[in-house]
Structures are given as C-alpha cells and as structure tokens.
Amino acid sequence: MADQEEDFSSLPLPDRFSHKNWKVRKQAYEDVAKQFAKSPDESDPCFRPFLNDPGLWKSAVADSNVAAQQEAIAALCEFLKYGGRDCALRTRGVAISPIVEKCLSSTRPAIKQNSLEALLLFIELDTAGPVVEEVLPGLGNKVPKNVAATLNALTQIVHNYGCKIVDPKPILKALPKAFGAADKNVRAEATALAVELYRWLREAMKPMFWGDLKPTQQTDLEAQFEKVKAEGTPKQERLLRSQQEQAESGGGGGEEGEEGEEEEADEPAEIDAFALAEPEDVLKKVPPNFSELLASSKWKDRKEAVEGLYAVINVPRIKDGDFNEIIRGLAKCMKDANVAVVTQAAQCIELLAKGLRQAFGKHRATVMQPIMERLKEKKATVADALGAALDATFEATSLSDCLEDIFAFLGNKNPQVKEGTMKFLIRCLRTTREVPTKPEIAQICEAGKKLLSESSPALRDGGAEILGTVMKIIGERAMTPNLEGLDDIRKTKIKEFFEAAEVKAKEKPKPAPKPAPAAAPKKVVGAKKPAAGVKRPAAAAPAEAPPATKVAGSKLGLPKTGGLKAPQKRTVGASSGASSPRRSGPIMPEEDPLPPTPPPPKAAAPSRGLTGRSLAKPVSAPVQMPSDSPPPSSGLSAIERAELEELRTANDRLTRHIDDLRQERSKFTSEIQELKNQNASLIEDHTRDVLSIKAKETQLVRARSDAEAAEQTNERLRRELERLKKALSRAESLNASAGKFDDIHFRMSGADCANIWSLFTGITSPTFEDAPMYRDHMAAPSARNRMSFASNLSEERENGDAPYPRNKFSPELRYAGSTGSSGRGSPARGFRNLAAHDDGSDSTLTSARDRPVSSLPQSGSNGAESWRRAAEVTSQLKARIEQMKVRNSIP
Incomplete structure (x- = not known):
C-alpha cells in the first residue's frame, strides 16, 4: 500500500486530478493547496499547470466524492487567494458553473462556505459582472434546492460588494420568476434577496419587477422593507483587489482623506430607476x-x-x-x-x-x-x-x-x-x-x-x-x-x-499649497547623491532665490533647507552632471561649489515636463556656464517646444471658437428677446380683440332684448288698435241704424212709451217720466253707446285692462263714456259735468245721485238735443223689444 501511494505521489498533478481513485484525487487537492499557500508570489511555478489547463478545476469542483470535493473547493480558494487576477480570469469560465450546480447546494457546510468564498474571490480579483452572469443560469435549475442555493449566493454577493460593484439589473429581471416558484424555500430566498437589494436601491428597484408580483407578495415585501428603512445607507463590506491597492497606496494623505470623505458624502445618492432600467x-x-x-x-x-x-x-x-x-x-x-x-x-x-x-x-x-x-x-x-x-x-x-x-x-x-x-x-x-x-x-x-x-x-x-x-x-x-x-x-x-437651508452644492475653498510642480523636484531627489558638500551653498541660497516656488510649495511644508535644496543644486557639482546625463543644465567647475551662485540650477530645473516648465525664456542663462551644454540643445526640449506650439495653436483655435459661440449666443439671445417682445405684443392685441368681441356681443344681446321688447309693444299696440277699430265700426253701425228712427220719436208720445213699458214689464206707469227704465235711459247721455261700450268692456276684460267690475245700470256706465279710470274722465266726473250742464247749476255729486236729471225735452237751447237723445233711447228700446220677442217667441 505504501509503494502504491509513492507511485501516486510521483504522478503529475493533471494525472492525479483525474485519477480514478478518489483518495488520490483528494490527496492531490490537499498537496496543491499547501503549495499555493507556501508560494512566494503569483509567478511561482506551482500555478503554471493550472493556468495552462484551467479545465482541471472543472472536474475537481464537481468531484463525485464528497470528501474529495470538499478538498477541491478549499484548494480552489487557495489558488485564487494566492494566484492573483490571472488565475481568476482563466479559471472562472470553467469553474463557476459546476460550483453553482454541485457545490452551493451541498449538504456539507464546509463545501457551501468555500463555494461562496470562491465566488467572492472571483469577484474580488476582477469584477462582478462575469461572475453574476455565470451564476444566474442556476436560477433555471429544475431542483428547487439548487435554485434556493443560487439565490442565497446572489444575496451574499450583493451584501458583500453592494450594488455599485454588482449590477442589479440582471438580478432584478430574474426575481419575478423566483417569486413565482412553487417551493417555499425558493420564495423565502427570493424575499431575502429582494430585501438585500432594497437596502441598496430603495424605491428605485420597484419598477423593474414590482408589477409582476401578486398583491399578497407585494404586501409581504412591503412589511419586510419597513424593517430596513430605518437603517442607514449600507456600506461595501468587502473591497475589490484594485480598491485594496488604492487604499494601501493613498493611506496617509490628508487630501486623499478629504476626497474619501467627499465620496462618502456623495454615497447616499443611490442608484435610481433610470440607471436600472x-x-x-x-x-x-x-x-x-x-x-x-x-x-x-x-x-x-x-x-x-x-x-x-x-x-x-x-x-x-x-x-x-x-x-x-x-x-x-x-x-x-x-x-x-x-x-x-x-x-x-x-x-x-x-x-x-x-x-x-x-x-x-x-x-x-x-x-x-x-x-x-x-x-x-x-x-x-x-x-x-x-x-x-x-x-x-x-x-x-x-x-x-x-x-x-x-x-x-x-x-x-x-x-x-x-x-x-x-x-x-x-x-x-x-x-x-x-x-x-x-x-x-x-x-x-x-x-x-x-x-x-x-x-x-x-x-x-x-x-x-x-x-x-x-x-x-x-x-x-x-x-x-x-x-x-x-x-x-x-x-x-x-x-x-x-x-x-439644505443644499447639495457647496463652495469648497481651494487648498493654498496646490501647485503640483513640487512633485517634479521630489522625484529627482535621487540626484543628491553626487556630492554631499553641495548642501552647504544651498543654505546661503534662500536670500537670492525667492522665485523658487517649487521648493516653497513642498508637500512637507519645510523651509528651504539643505535636504530639500539638494534637488535644486543637483547640477552644481561636477559629479551631478556625470551621474545624471539626462540633465541639460550647466555643469560648473569643481572649485565653484563654494561660492553662492545657485541661480543657474533654476534654469535647468524646469526640464522635467510641460507642467513644471516656464513658458518664458530662461533668464539665468547668462550666468557663468560652459558653452558646450546650452539648455536648448536637448532633444527633449525641442519635442516639448513643438508640443507647446501645438498647444498654443489649439488654444488660439479654441479661443476663436469660443468667441464665435459667444457672438452666436448673443445673437440668439437678442432674437429670443425680440420674439418675446413680439409675443407680448401679440398677446396684448389678442386680449384687446377678445375684450372688444365680448363688448360687441354684450351690445348685440342688449339690442336683441330691446328689439324683442319693441316687438311685444308693437304687437300689443296693434291689438289695441284693432280693438278700437272694431269698437268704432260698431258705434258707426249703431248710429246709422239709430238714424232710421229719428222720425219716430217725434210722433211717439210719452203715453206710447209708457204703454210699451207696461206691456213688457207688467207695471202700469201713469206717466212717461215714472217709467224707471225709460227714465234711466233718457237720463243717460251716452245710452246709445251702451252696447258698444259693454262690448268694449268685455274686450278690455279679456285683455286684462278692466280693473273693476261694472254694472250696466250703474251711474258709471250711464255717465262715463268708454273710460274706466277714476281720473279726469271717470264716471263720477262725467256725471257731475252732465248734471251741471243740464241744470245750469253747480250741484254736488250727492245731489245729482239723489235727483237724476231728466232727459225729456225742456225749454231752452238744449231742447233739440234732449229730443235727439230720447229718439236714440227709443230706437234702442225698440231693438231690444224685437230681440226679446224673438227670444220669447212672441208674434
């Protein structure tokens, strides 16, 4: 067994990574992890096999054995941690997908934790976009457990790096599908991811996915959002490698610290919906x-x-x-x-x-x-x-x-x-x-x-x-x-x-020691090595070198001491020219360092660049300098001079263009002002026209109302005229009929009249004067017009002109004429006038009513008139008798 293990360890790493025995693979993962941790830098040979064949990690992180897979993920983390950016760039395309599919949903906590760490390291070494792009396909996995693990990974990515590093748009587009999943764990992880995004984006995230959610889901999310609204603006918890380098390089600078504070002040300007959509x-x-x-x-x-x-x-x-x-x-x-x-x-x-x-x-x-x-x-x-x-x-x-x-x-x-x-x-x-x-x-x-x-x-x-x-x-x-x-x-x-007041723009005072050229002499500090004795004359130079603003603007803010004057005196010593052949400044003889003649170096110092070079000709050229090293003879100076001429030409061209734009702007401004004046005048004219039209309309309405009133008046007058014409025609016809009986009243005696009266009334009157009806008719001066007057009264009553009821036997009817008013033409007035005329005395209205004036013929000049009236009454009586006969059917 020991011999077999020795044989395995002697195999190349690619062979051991793909070995059939899981123990060999596990041992290989452990070995490479140790090599990565012991490597001195990113260029160590231990990284080379995996840079040449990144596919080794694809099979390693997807190892079928759980124990080996755990060591493989740990080795990948060590590889990314010590290998640098190149390792991440070459590996992420083949390693992230198997991590999402096989590792994030593992039952072993170590595998899950190292998988998340590997994803965060991929982002830390470069950017978040490609990593998120490789992770998002995991949301389409058929296994709900894998989908929930992918959502959790996205939540951790956003939590650590924030939405300024991680683009939230692709994540927000995928959220509605996650909320529509059937598995409750998937929906819970989607809610956690939405809350994390809300911490960074606030209300700006809603237009991207809010409309695709159900009302109940919106309500639940609003309740979760309320819990994080009280929190302040979140901060990025994990920095990118590039951010770490910037922080390390600019750690102690005061100005950079102020800039950092400004960035933090601007940080609350969160991403809005416009940037996301x-x-x-x-x-x-x-x-x-x-x-x-x-x-x-x-x-x-x-x-x-x-x-x-x-x-x-x-x-x-x-x-x-x-x-x-x-x-x-x-x-x-x-x-x-x-x-x-x-x-x-x-x-x-x-x-x-x-x-x-x-x-x-x-x-x-x-x-x-x-x-x-x-x-x-x-x-x-x-x-x-x-x-x-x-x-x-x-x-x-x-x-x-x-x-x-x-x-x-x-x-x-x-x-x-x-x-x-x-x-x-x-x-x-x-x-x-x-x-x-x-x-x-x-x-x-x-x-x-x-x-x-x-x-x-x-x-x-x-x-x-x-x-x-x-x-x-x-x-x-x-x-x-x-x-x-x-x-x-x-x-x-x-x-x-x-x-x-609360404002977003504030005037910040510019720092006084702002000149950047101070950096130029600082870079040449290495030139102070030629001669340490040169520092002595530098101490005497300040009285003669006030124009040297570059030294006075030093970041350290120290006076013009020997330590900082060494760059200015770098060309004074003989060794200065030898050690810095780039300098085109004058080289003084070796016995000259002691005299206080520091101005010549000031002419040579500006040869560091355009920013530190004066545009004027160097004034210090006449100082004792050898003729074999004039400053203008440098090739770099000629190039800079050509660039300067180009810049001047471009500056002149831009100046002319700006002048043209200003003239054009002023012309447009004048045109706009003229158009405004014209517009104002047109508005005034329009207002006047509208007012005049309204006045004409008012006059027209009034004229129409007046015309209608006039038409009504004319119609009323026309009806009155027609009525008067009818009344006149009736009166004329009655007068004509009355004329036929004029000869009768001369032959008719009072007895005849009394007989006629008794015939129709049944009352025997001894005398003509005792017949009341006849007496009344004879006493009325206008009896012959009684019928026409009654007709007139009926017409007036229909037209609404008769203000009071009338009786045909009343004194008003008998003595009034056709007037119904109580003025000068009133019936009482007519009765008094008639009584006075007939009696020839000034009797009152009461005496006239007690004793009516007789209408029988009397002696005097008015006897004929009385007889004429009696004839008229007689004719009227006859007409009435005929009418009564016809009505009563009397032969």
Whole structure:
C-alpha cells in the first residue's frame, strides 16, 4: 500500500486530478493547496499547470466524492487567494458553473462556505459582472434546492460588494420568476434577496419587477422593507483587489482623506430607476391620431390624447427619438382652457423629462416658458403638476440653462407667476450639484433683493430664502458683498434661512499649497547623491532665490533647507552632471561649489515636463556656464517646444471658437428677446380683440332684448288698435241704424212709451217720466253707446285692462263714456259735468245721485238735443223689444 501511494505521489498533478481513485484525487487537492499557500508570489511555478489547463478545476469542483470535493473547493480558494487576477480570469469560465450546480447546494457546510468564498474571490480579483452572469443560469435549475442555493449566493454577493460593484439589473429581471416558484424555500430566498437589494436601491428597484408580483407578495415585501428603512445607507463590506491597492497606496494623505470623505458624502445618492432600467422605444406606441386629437375643439378629445400619451410614456427610461412634435403639442396644452388637460400635459412633460434625462435638454426652451406662464393658475393640483414638470426639466438640464427664463418671469406682473417662479428658483438652488458662477450668483442675489421690497409677505420671505440658500452654497464670507445696503431685520431673516437651508452644492475653498510642480523636484531627489558638500551653498541660497516656488510649495511644508535644496543644486557639482546625463543644465567647475551662485540650477530645473516648465525664456542663462551644454540643445526640449506650439495653436483655435459661440449666443439671445417682445405684443392685441368681441356681443344681446321688447309693444299696440277699430265700426253701425228712427220719436208720445213699458214689464206707469227704465235711459247721455261700450268692456276684460267690475245700470256706465279710470274722465266726473250742464247749476255729486236729471225735452237751447237723445233711447228700446220677442217667441 505504501509503494502504491509513492507511485501516486510521483504522478503529475493533471494525472492525479483525474485519477480514478478518489483518495488520490483528494490527496492531490490537499498537496496543491499547501503549495499555493507556501508560494512566494503569483509567478511561482506551482500555478503554471493550472493556468495552462484551467479545465482541471472543472472536474475537481464537481468531484463525485464528497470528501474529495470538499478538498477541491478549499484548494480552489487557495489558488485564487494566492494566484492573483490571472488565475481568476482563466479559471472562472470553467469553474463557476459546476460550483453553482454541485457545490452551493451541498449538504456539507464546509463545501457551501468555500463555494461562496470562491465566488467572492472571483469577484474580488476582477469584477462582478462575469461572475453574476455565470451564476444566474442556476436560477433555471429544475431542483428547487439548487435554485434556493443560487439565490442565497446572489444575496451574499450583493451584501458583500453592494450594488455599485454588482449590477442589479440582471438580478432584478430574474426575481419575478423566483417569486413565482412553487417551493417555499425558493420564495423565502427570493424575499431575502429582494430585501438585500432594497437596502441598496430603495424605491428605485420597484419598477423593474414590482408589477409582476401578486398583491399578497407585494404586501409581504412591503412589511419586510419597513424593517430596513430605518437603517442607514449600507456600506461595501468587502473591497475589490484594485480598491485594496488604492487604499494601501493613498493611506496617509490628508487630501486623499478629504476626497474619501467627499465620496462618502456623495454615497447616499443611490442608484435610481433610470440607471436600472433599459431604454424603451415609446414612439412606436404613441397613437397615430395623437396630433389630431390634441388639436380637436372638444376638450374630451384633448384629454383623451394626453391621457393616452401618459400611459405610453410611463416607463422608467425612454429611448431618445424625434419627440419634437409631441413636445410642441404638450407646450400648446399649457394654454388650454380646461385645467384637466393642462394637468395631464404637465405630467406627460414630467415623465418625458425623467425618462430622457440629458436628451430632454434640447426641448427645455420649448416647454419651460409655457409652463411658467401657466403658473398663474390658482388651483393647487394644477400648480403642483406644473411645479413637478419644471423640476423634472431642471433635473434634465442645469441651473445655468434655466436662469434666463427664471429671471424673465421673476419680473412678471402676475403675482401668482412671480411666486411660482420664485419657488422654482429656490428648489433649483437646493438641488443643483454645480456651484453657480460669480456672475450668476450676482444676478440671483439681485433678484432676491428685488423680492425683498415686494408688498406680498410670501414674496419677501421667498427673496430672503433665495439669499439664504445662496449663502449656504458659497459661504457667509463670500456672501457679505451681496448683502450690502440691507437693513438688520432683513439680514436676520436671511441668516435664519441660511441656517435652515439644505443644499447639495457647496463652495469648497481651494487648498493654498496646490501647485503640483513640487512633485517634479521630489522625484529627482535621487540626484543628491553626487556630492554631499553641495548642501552647504544651498543654505546661503534662500536670500537670492525667492522665485523658487517649487521648493516653497513642498508637500512637507519645510523651509528651504539643505535636504530639500539638494534637488535644486543637483547640477552644481561636477559629479551631478556625470551621474545624471539626462540633465541639460550647466555643469560648473569643481572649485565653484563654494561660492553662492545657485541661480543657474533654476534654469535647468524646469526640464522635467510641460507642467513644471516656464513658458518664458530662461533668464539665468547668462550666468557663468560652459558653452558646450546650452539648455536648448536637448532633444527633449525641442519635442516639448513643438508640443507647446501645438498647444498654443489649439488654444488660439479654441479661443476663436469660443468667441464665435459667444457672438452666436448673443445673437440668439437678442432674437429670443425680440420674439418675446413680439409675443407680448401679440398677446396684448389678442386680449384687446377678445375684450372688444365680448363688448360687441354684450351690445348685440342688449339690442336683441330691446328689439324683442319693441316687438311685444308693437304687437300689443296693434291689438289695441284693432280693438278700437272694431269698437268704432260698431258705434258707426249703431248710429246709422239709430238714424232710421229719428222720425219716430217725434210722433211717439210719452203715453206710447209708457204703454210699451207696461206691456213688457207688467207695471202700469201713469206717466212717461215714472217709467224707471225709460227714465234711466233718457237720463243717460251716452245710452246709445251702451252696447258698444259693454262690448268694449268685455274686450278690455279679456285683455286684462278692466280693473273693476261694472254694472250696466250703474251711474258709471250711464255717465262715463268708454273710460274706466277714476281720473279726469271717470264716471263720477262725467256725471257731475252732465248734471251741471243740464241744470245750469253747480250741484254736488250727492245731489245729482239723489235727483237724476231728466232727459225729456225742456225749454231752452238744449231742447233739440234732449229730443235727439230720447229718439236714440227709443230706437234702442225698440231693438231690444224685437230681440226679446224673438227670444220669447212672441208674434
């Protein structure tokens, strides 16, 4: 048995790795692990067989014997730990897949632990992308145990390296399938992985997979997320090999420590949904009739258009394309009369700005001004949507791009527009990551000062907040000149906002010892070996060498001592030129080191590079130098001079290009201002036209109402005229019929009338005057018009003109005529006039009623008139008698 073991140990490693006996394989794994641990460096020969044949690890980690497999995984970890990056690059393509399939789900804890360590080492030596790509196929394994182990490995990878090293996008894409698995262990591991990703990504991860989960799963995940929300931003627990080298090389530098603090400060800016998502081409999904619906006169069609667009572009990331027509249509919607259309259009602009990011910058000028003009809307929902659209537009551009429009609308006459623009500027100052330039800061401060003098308290507070936020960005000292002329009350208010402000961009003072050329002499410190005695003259040099800024800017900050002056005096000694043939500086004779003549080396020192070389000709050339080694004779100096000329030419070209761009910018600015003025004039003209049209419409409505009233009046008058005509015609016909009986009343006596009266009434009256009916008729001056007057009264009663009921035997009917009023033409007035006329006396209305005036013929001038009236009454009586006969059927 011992002989057999000796034979196995003498076999080459590849043969032992593939031996049929598992003990031989196990022993081979143990042997190589020991060799790797004892290797002095990565170039040791023990690594060479496995670099030449990486497939050895494929069969080793998938060993059928569990004990041998455990040793193989341990050996792989040692190989990666001591072998370096090349070992990982050549091995990961063949070793990771069998580790995922055979080792991660092993029942032995040592195998599982070493498998995870091997995966972490693969990432540590290079990057995480290829490793995660090899691990993800394990999620499609048919065995649930292997899927759960793969999810656990991914969780450990994310936990150790974080989402800045590990790209979470492919993992997030695979999560929904894991949540849909039937095995509860797989779902539990998927939940753990989702929680770990949430620690790094927060809400940005949800758009990638949240919609594919069931409501119950979403609820459970939300409960798990609540537990980790209180935790701070996680930190990377395991560094890559490259990060370790950087940390070791820059461990003690103060400046690097500050940079590290800045990186930690910027670390909370976690990955957002835009960085995780893949760009989607939404232009193909936009309805083809979008523009037609948007231009429709019906607000429901316009709202349907913007709602359809919102559903299409509601994605985390949008692929750039030709959105010009859509952007212009949404900008026009800002002037829509329907607030629902305005709100939805603003939300569409927000989604486009967030989905396109920098690509949306070219559309800023199209949408920003219409949005700011609509800030006059007082409804809170509309104002919030407009503000969110402005914020998204700012995020896609920069503060410098938006300042011009902001300053223009800060002077708007509408207080709502001014206040909305002010709030937008404050939000921009809080969120910008770039410190504004000094001219921009001056303009912002000037605008804030103007707001301090506004009548509205909100605008005054906004001006103070603007100045306080700017002070937070640039500091109190730099802000002092911009606060001149303000009273103490306003300064106190600004200081309060300064203390409460939170900004992302802060002006950091530049370090004073910033010149980099100090590194050039430091690298040449090795040149101090030629002569130690040279340090003595260096001590006397400081009085004569104040221009030597390179030595004064040393990182150590020491005075000009011999130790640091050695690089400056490297060419003084005779041995300096011999030991450093690259130097083109002058070589002094050996007896000259003692005199204090250090200026010549300053002309030679700048030969280290363009950054440390002065652009002027060396002034110290006239110092006593041998003519056989002039500084310009160096070939390196000629190359540098040529490069310098090229740089100067390029600089001139860039300067000219910048000047052209500035001129073009100023031209465009003037054109924009002209267009703004034209737009303002057109708006004023439009407003005047609208007002005039409204005034004309009002006049037209009034004229129509007047015309209708006139038509009604004319119709009423026409009916009255027709009625009067009918009444007149009746009266004329009655008068004509009464004329036929004029000769009768001369022959009829009072007795005849009394007989007629007794015939129809059954009452015998002795005299003509005693017949009451006849007397009444004879006493009425207008009895012949009684029937026509009754007809008139009936017509007036139908037309609503008769204000009181009438009796045909009342004094009003007998003495009134055709008038029903109680004025001058009233019946009482007519009765009094008639009584006075007939009696010739001024009797009162009471006496007239007690004793009616007789209508029988009397002596005097009015006798004929009385007889005529009696004839009229007689004719009327006869007519009535005939009517009564016909009615009573009397022959």
